[in-house]
Amino acid sequence: MVRRFVFCCLLLMSLTGAAMSLDELRFYLRSEPKTFNPALVADDSSETVRYLTGGVLVRLNRQTQQPEPELAVSWKLSNGGRTITFQLRQGVRFSDGTPFTARDVKYTMDALVDPAVHSPTADSFRSQQGTPRIVILASDRITITFPAAVAGLDKLFDQVAIVSASSPKREMAALGPFYVAEYKPGSYVYLRRNPNYWKRGESGRQLPYLDAVRLEIQANRDIEVLKFTRNEIHLINAMDADYFDKLSRSSPGKVRDAGPGMDTEQMWFNQVPSAPIAAYKLDWFRSRNFRQAVSAAISRDDLCRVVFAGHATAARGPVSPANKFWFNANLPPARHDTQIALQLLSKDGFRLKDGRLTDRSGHPVEFSIVTNAGNRSRERMATMIQADLRSIGITVNVVTLDFPSLLERIGETFNYEAALLGMTNVELDPNAVMNVWLSSGDEHQWNPRQKTPASPWEAEIDRLMRTQAASLDEKARKQSFDRVQEIVATELPFIYLVNKNTLLGVSPVLQGVVPVATRPQAYWNVERLRFSKEMAGDAK
């Protein structure tokens, strides 16, 4: 009996030891992944799994922001940007051993553009009605012809994970560095190293270096940070400034500030003509002088310093400096000057008397800013804006609403005066935000779904956005979009406030992490991440 017990203990110890010796990267998903089908990915968690498991023809290098060959060794654009021909990599196999051929690419693209599938990934490819024509030229050569030219076409394939046409495992057979080995709903997703992954490191060793990735599902940020401080997880992909600030004091070696991120925080005034707000307020909100005055009265530097503990940059316009190609560096930085603000207001007949600003009809200037409840940084920004605008005699009421109510007000009933929200920018190309800039767009928040542009400058933005979308000349596109940024910085339909920095938590035992601004900021080069052998005992 004793012998059996001792044997069991030894067996258990050896198994535990084997498990501990695995190079297993651990981090948290903040919600349940909704799907493992790459074509249907729409949420962050599913996107994480897709990125770690999916093999793509072209990968956008997150550091250089340039497309690089992956499963396609080369590609060629022709036919005025409508056709793309891929030369595929040979000898590649899926995680289950099924060979990768042009048939798999055709199968993936057919499924992706099938209207019945409703793939969010396919939206980027739809420049015009009609389905693309996909022709297999050889087992390693395929051509895809779209009904119309698609700007930045090659970069769009970064989102298209190739699915096997013949594997019995279908989308669970992976071409990426890992494959889904186990999934326990509500608990974790366990990814194992793809034994057939094609990529090799500098020394010729097959990648990835890691044996497994364990993605625990945990929505609570507090728990995430606590587990990180206890070395139970190795990465935090995006961290709030509050946590970052605390961690940088207690464990400076475990946090990284990668500089401005892609996302923007902005406020805007409701300019919808049919909005249920007083006509005189609508007149204020439509006045460029009024919007410029409000912008000048806001201290963006204080927002960066106080709300984000210095881990943010004052925004100049709609594009973050993190977007290297599309950012217009010629835009002047927004100036904080209450005197300029009052001069601009006086041009429109506003008067400051006894600390209160009134319009030319004698109405006291007062409006509300809505923002989403529970978002501490936005609540703080709104409170600081409230104090800044008080200095020019404007009374601001800060209203925090639950998200569904907020969306209903800004998107359906238009029953609001000003809003403070952020925009998450996943893609670099301005075509991804056409819906925001076109006056007919649903996301043209200050006055959406216009039949004809309400102002000459909106008509000009429409023209420039359409021009750049139809052009394949990157220089010409950039010129057009630079002009859009200039118009936006002058007219201020959105008053851009800050670009939050990309703040990461990275365990010192993890090597090869190169933080970048674009998603996934910490593990975009996951196949090259490895654990430091010297410090392995600390956190593995």
Added chain:
Amino acid sequence: MKAVRITAVVLASLIVMLSLVGSLLPQFDYCLQDRQNFSAQPSPQHWLGTDALGRDRLARLLHGTRVSLLLAPAAAALSMVLAFLFGAVPGFAGGAGERIAKVLIDLMLSIPWLFLLLMVRALLPLNTSPVVSATITFAMLGLLGWGVPARVMLARARALREAEFVLSARAVGISRARLLSVHVAPNLLPVVAAQFWIAVPVFILAEANLSLLGLGVSEPMPSLGSLLAEMEGLLTVRGDFGCFAAPLVLLLMVGSLQVVAYDWEVS
């Protein structure tokens, strides 16, 4: 027990006095943002330090306590009036009225009040001043919080309906209205008072819950709830001793009120 009661009364009175007097002093400006000195530790300039926007924590605590201590009892009083109308009156009257009241109370207790509050809050006009928004928040709590005291009052009123002194009074021909106002109501008073003292801390905590969701009293006005909301993250409050003052005051206040309420019930 007497010493505990006296301590509780003294503590509650002290908190009320300090919040009322302190919040009126000009040096305690609750919305002044010292942006060069945010998230500061306690100092001679800021006794409890400053919050994330550089506002003096002591000033915000004094004002927040005043807001909560003025509005929570008002909301509790509103609740008691409703509880008396929907609990005590039908309980004493009996018959169909009592049955309808019971259904109504059960209905009230089964409503997920948090969602109802969220809904009502979303329907409110946006341009309400912080004072009005605070009043509305507590008024909503008062309007929705009468279920439990109504059930207690209904049970007590029903028991009084069968009491000998009530039966005797009815036998000599006293009208129901006079019976209720002169004989029953004074007997219900200890129950009402006990329920009132229970409701006050409940409403303070309910407002704290709403503030944690960002739906309590609007900025820049503080309340005990919004001050508690600053402690949302365990890591962010680590080493930040000033932010513990609000829960301490709330604890002392609620504890004192509970002792007073218990005393009322016993008496």
